[in-house]
Amino acid sequence: MALENSAFTCLPESLSLPVSEKVEDPEEKSTEDDPPAGLFNVSEELGHVVTTETASPPKPPANNSRSFQDKMAAREAQANQHRKKVQGAGQERGKFGWGRSRRKRQRYVEKNGRCNVQHGNMRETYRYLTDIFTTLVDLNWRCSLFVFVMAYAVTWLFFGAIWYLIAYCRGDLDHLEDENWTPCVNNVNGFISAFLFSIETETTIGYGHRVITDQCPVGTMLLLLQAILGSMVNAFMVGCMFVKISQPNKRAETLVFSRNAVISLRDDRLCLMFRVGDLRSSHIVGANMRAKLIKSKQTQEGEFIPLDQTDISVGFETGDDRLFLVSPLVISHEIDARSPFWDMSQAQLEKEDFEIVVILEGMVEATGMTCQARSSYLAEEVLWGHRFSPMMSLAEGFFDVDYSAFHHTFEVDTPSCSAHELSLAAARLDAHLYWSISSRLDEEKWEGPSLNNQPGKETHTQPTIGKEEGGPTFTVGGVTETQDQSGQGEQNGSITTDQSESEA
Known part of the structure; x- marks a missing residue:
């Protein structure tokens, strides 16, 4: 049942006070920062309007024969006043008109x-x-690339040093020019050549210039060990980089939330709403929406919980939280008796300090990996009495979505009371309508011809009691009713008759 907005009280609009115009001095030009005399500053603190009268600063003398110190003091005063005005743009006015940082x-x-x-x-x-x-996957890209490079560089240097140590211990470096000497690795004449042989072995390049011989069993064991460890390093590091690249974190960048949340009527019920959309053509499979209220709380036992999380229902009971996110959708939370906003009015919303966290989860259609997008709304980002602008239109053969209106809202008529007070007002209106219908039925029952036209009985009528002229008249029995009884009967929505009449 629709309720008229006139039945509820709204917040007073901004006060407008007369301001006297300031006459400019023809000799001394005043700056825009000087407030006119008699100007009243209207500030709002905790929902109450406080008016304070500020005294206008003294005007500098009109003569040009001021001292240098007076001119510097005047300039410094103007600069300080301008600085206060710029800084006070993001401040709220406190008690007695003093500015304070919010x-x-x-x-x-x-x-x-x-x-x-x-x-x-x-x-x-x-x-x-x-x-x-x-741990490696969770590192940022700079650290991941550093670990990736160092993993290969360290293994190459480590095995290159071992190959150089083998050549040095066997005396291969002392018989470089001896053709009858069989080294462990051909053409290894220093650390650089040993390092290059380590890279060729681990990466399986095998240029063919440096080759291990069969006269070095220690080198054969080291070759097998390096090949196995090299394969493990390749699998580990390539796997880390592949998982990090294929993470769906960047997919969440194309899932957008509206900048503001709104509270307005939907089907005669106050609802908290926000908008979510997907910018890609590929869809999120099995999209699911959740919302949490982050607010400080103190229990009945005196325990203080700084970041208490309360669930905000967005259709979990009815299945409306499972989304078919093909076009932008408006997610609605009905403010009922189980909602944490049940007793919150528009004036109280401006004083509250909370945060609403919204979470969208789903599976990426292209990769099959789970993706999660998050956003939040502070109390000042919740607009009371607003509604989202429509952004979908029917074109030739398809539906056109205009994302330029994604964040746009417009004001609508919304009662400023809480949802609890709104439900009480609706209940009183229903009760009044119920008793009105009952009274009409009683009137039709007692005004019928059955009591007036009964054969063999004479009825005596008396004028209407407690009714104005032109209104409905009530017929009572032969016993005259008193004024108090008739008034009480009318208040109860029924007709009071005497016991003798009921016996008759």
């Missing part, structure tokens, strides 16, 4: 989805080494 809430989740949490004083850091693969 405390900005620290986000738990940034707008781009990054969680603003840092872990410190962790003593069990060895747990990172037990899962070295995930």
Whole structure:
């Protein structure tokens, strides 16, 4: 049942006070930063309007015979006043009109989805080494590339040094010109050549210039060991890089959320709504939406929970949280008795300090990997009495989506009271309508001809009690009713008759 907005009280609009125009001095030109005399500053603190009268600064004398110190003091005063005006643009006015900086809430989740949490004083850091693969995958690209390069460089240098040590211990470096000497590795005449042979062995290049001989069993064992370890290093590092490249984190960049959330009526119920869309043509399979309210809480036992998480239902019971994200959708949370916003009105919303975290999960159609996109809305990013603009139109043979209106909202008539007060008002309206219908039925029952036209009985009528002229009249029995009884009967929505009439 639709409710008229006139039945609810709204917030007072901004006050407009008369401001006297300032007459410019023809000799001394005033700056725009000087406030006119008698100007009232209208500030708002905790929902109350406070008016304070500020005294206008004294005007500089009109004569040009001022001292140098007076001119410098006047310039410094104007500069300080201009600086206060620029800095005070993002400040709210406190008590007695003094400006104060508004405390900005620290986000738990940034707008781009990054969680603003840092872990410190962790003593069990060895747990990172037990899962070295995930640790390497979680590193940023700079560190990952550094580890990738160093893994190959260290193994090449390590085995190159061993090959050089074998050649040095066997005396191959002392018989370089001896044709009758059989070295362990042909054409290894220093560390550089040993290092090149290590690279050729591990990468299986095999140029054929440096070859191991059958007169070196130690070299044969080292060749097998390097080939096995080289394959393991290749598999490990290439696997890390492949997983890091194929991570669906960048897929979440094309999942966009609206800059603001809105609260307005939908089917005569207050709803919290935000918009989500996918910029790619490939879809998210099995998209699922969740929402959390992050707010400080103190339990009944006195325990303080700084970041308490409360679930916000976006259709889990009805299955509306499972999305078919082909076009942008407006996600709606109905503010009912189970909602954390049940007792929150428009005036209270401006004083609250909370954060709404929205999470979209799904599987990437191209790769089959799970993707998650996150965003958040602070209390000042929730617009009361707004609605999202439509962005879809029907073109020739297809539906056209205009993403230029994705973040656009417009104002609509919305009661400023809370959803709890709105439901109480609707219940009172329903109760009033119910009793009105019952009274009409009683009127039709008692005004019928059955009581007036009964054969063998004479009825005496008396004028209407407690009714104006032209209104409906009530017929009572032969016993005259008193004024108090008739008034009480009308208040109860029924007709009071005497016991003798009921017996008759």
